[in-house]
Amino acid sequence: MSETILVTGGAGFIGSNFVHRWHRNHPDDHLLVLDKLTYAADPTQIADLERVELVKGDIQNRELVVHLLDRHRVRKLVHFAAESHVDNSITGPGAFIQTNMVGTFALLDAAREVWAGDKAARFLHVSTDEVYGSLGDTGKFHEAMAYAPNSPYSASKAGSDNLVRAYHHTYGLPTLTTNCSNNxxxxxxxxxxxxxxxxxxxxxxxxxxxxxxxxxxDWLYVEDHCAAIETVIAKGTPGETYCIGGDSxxxxxxxxxxxxxxxxxxxxxxxxxxxxxxxxxxxxxxxxRYSIDASKLMAELGWSPKxxxxxxxxxxxxxxxxxxxxxxxxxxxxxxxxxxxxxxx
Missing domain, CATH: 3.90.25.10 (UDP-galactose 4-epimerase, domain 1)
Incomplete structure (x- = not known):
């Protein structure tokens, strides 16, 4: 049965690779890509794909997101859109707070309104291992670790992760969060x-x-990351977090x-x-140092880097x-x- 998937940031590096993977593996589905088309986006990467529609827009525009979710009857939202370059967050942190935190809030609130308790829907929030801070000479990041972000970028992603968690526990929104290593x-x-x-x-x-x-x-090949996200959408338990690493x-x-x-x-x-x-x-x-323990994802959902x-x-x-x-x-x-x-x- 075909459906429409909303992918935010789908013209960016990881997002466009995910769009290609989903397009290839789900030939009956339509993909709706919502992207602000900032300097880091490249819409030509998805321009020639059938069943893929690009909407230029800001995830902070709650009304636009509500319209897209409602009009296209979207029940799966994969959220890549983010300001992600740490150097830029040091020289200009404001954009990171607006996009990564306020933008994620707008998406969550729009999904809560449109889905209205639909437990079969899925909101997958793509995040980073940088929310956990820095490791010493030993150890690995895992899902039970406390957050300790050290840059404006990682702090903004930690804030967005917490919003996703709150919307699940407060409103029952069927969310999933992934924290990946360097792609x-x-x-x-x-x-x-x-x-x-x-x-x-x-x-x-x-x-x-x-x-x-x-x-x-810890280096993770982008196609392996996209495979992990696809796996979490299909098999993940709402409210759970899954760490994704390349063990490299x-x-x-x-x-x-x-x-x-x-x-x-x-x-x-x-x-x-x-x-x-x-x-x-x-x-x-x-x-x-960053290093990911992806054993939860491997054991529970059967994914591994290839x-x-x-x-x-x-x-x-x-x-x-x-x-x-x-x-x-x-x-x-x-x-x-x-x-x-x-x-x-």
Missing amino acids: YGPRQHPEKLIPLAIARMAKNEPIPVYGDGQNVR NLRNIEIIKILCAHLDKLAPSNLPHESRIAFVADRPGHDF TPLAEGLEDTVRWYVENRDWWQGIRDRGFHSERLGLATA
Whole structure:
């Protein structure tokens, strides 16, 4: 039986990959994408898909959301839309509060009105492991951990997570929350570490690395993340939270050196790319280590990551090398792939 799914932020990196996956796996469904089309969005990624309709709009517009849910009889809402770049949250936190907290509130309240107690509906809120703060040398994030956000971005996501929880416990809204580790893959905006580094290597520019490069991240291939979200929608228990990780933990400098080795083969320069690594002043409040324990999702819902980090990184590098026009177009529009530390180092 066909239905219409509302996907917020579906023109962004993770959202567009999810739209493609759902479109491929559910050929009778329609997808309604609500996206503000900020600098990080790329509507061309979903433009040629049949049964996908893009609505340019702000998730803070409660009346618009009510209209879309009601008119299209939407009973599944997948919420990706967010301001997500930590650096930007440090220089301009206001947009993060408005989009991530006020926007999520508007979506929740619209769904509460339209669904009116429909227990078969689903509101899936996509969040981040950064809400848990920073780990020491050992341990992993898990669903029972207390929140301890350290940046305006993670604080705004923690606030939105709490709103989702409150709407379930107060109003019975059938919500689901996922907290993922760092995503990577093709078509990611070059403000993020991996595509930023690849783009700068391809241009023979310095490769900025915060601090001493020892910060650790758990890397999750975007297609594996989308598979997890699809699984949680189908099998997840309303009111529950599920942590999603790739179980691929590396220091930032280790990731950069792997990327350098790939670029030395695919886009060789007169000097080894590793020679262009530039350590810059660390980001304020930079969390030391992230690592996800995804055992709940694996045990209860049967999901597991399928893409080994080595394979995912190789595919990602090859995509950026072969699609230089895509990321060069972003740079031409004014994004120069700088990091906060570049101005102060």
